[in-house]
Amino acid sequence: MKKLITLMSVALVSPLSAGLVAHYTMDNDADFGENSGSATIGLNSISGIGATDGKFGGGAEFTVGSSVFWTNQFGSANTDLSQFTVSMHVRTTATASWKDYISFGTNNSVVFVFESNGASPQSVSLYNIGDVGGVASSAISGTPQINDGNWHHLGLTSDGANITFYIDGAAIGSTAYTGTGTITAFQLASRFGEGARAINSDIDDVAVYDEALSATQMEYLSNNVATVSAIPEPSSMTLLGISSLALILRRRR
Structure with missing residues (x-):
């Protein structure tokens, strides 16, 4: 019976359905642009990136003035701004303000x-520069030291x-956003269309999903x-199924 419960519990757990469209692990120092996600995404320019130890395995070292x-x-990833x-992951000792760890949107x-x-x-803040997707959204300012x-x-x-x-891993804040369209522009360690925002930072395990993941x-x-399945999350049916099995066992005893 214990084996049955285990099997049914596993079957009832719903894995993440979101698609991992882009995943730059930074493990391959011969090709930091290697993407293990499901989408085929060409890179316009990638150069001057150094190898370092990462959060997981290898990492990428970005240096202002040389890394692109x-x-x-x-x-091509067809990632909608609404989902x-x-x-x-980033590691830095940079002290300059208003420098960008990542930028992504629709244009310069x-x-x-x-x-x-x-x-x-x-710390780090989230800004919507130029009203991405045709909609403005308020900044969300972080306070934990980075x-x-x-x-x-x-x-x-x-x-x-x-x-x-x-x-x-902790939600710093939320703000209303109903932009439309797809992400077309993407840059690491700088702002797309504005090189003055470059930052000295190590970067690792960059991932883009085509759905909104949960807080968990x-x-x-x-x-x-x-x-691809960032973490299995039990659905309401999972909890109901496990509770029902427990009730049956109690009655049999």
Whole structure:
């Protein structure tokens, strides 16, 4: 009977259905642009990136003035602005404010950015530059220190009504967002269309999903490599099924 319960519990757990369209693990130092996600995404330019130890395996070292990683071909992933998730890990001791760890959107300076802010100690904020998807959204400012030389997780989810910003697996804040269209522009360690926003930072395990992940899944990604099924989440049917099995066992006793 215990074996039956285990098998039924596993069967009732619903794996994440979101598609991992882009996944830059940074493990292959011969090709940091290697994408293990489901979409075929060409890169316009990738150069000057160094190899370093990552949060998981290898990582990528970005240096202002030499490192480049950008594409305006992200549209091939067909990632809608109303349903997506971005997850990444960064490590830096940079002190300059208003520098971007990542930018993604629809055009030059029409992007969401994870940007170093003027907080003390320095943290990261989410900004919607140029009204991505035709809709403005308020900034979400973080306060946890980022530039302490340790690895930190940054993430964003969009569910069609709101965007939520995460630091180290915890939701920092949410704001209304109903933009439309698909992500076409994507750049690491700088702002798409504005090179002055480049930052010195190590980056690892950059992932883009075509659905909004849950808070539990984002917490999981803060400490684990991104996978197609970021984390299995029990559905309401799972809990109902397990409860029913437990009740049957009690009655048999």
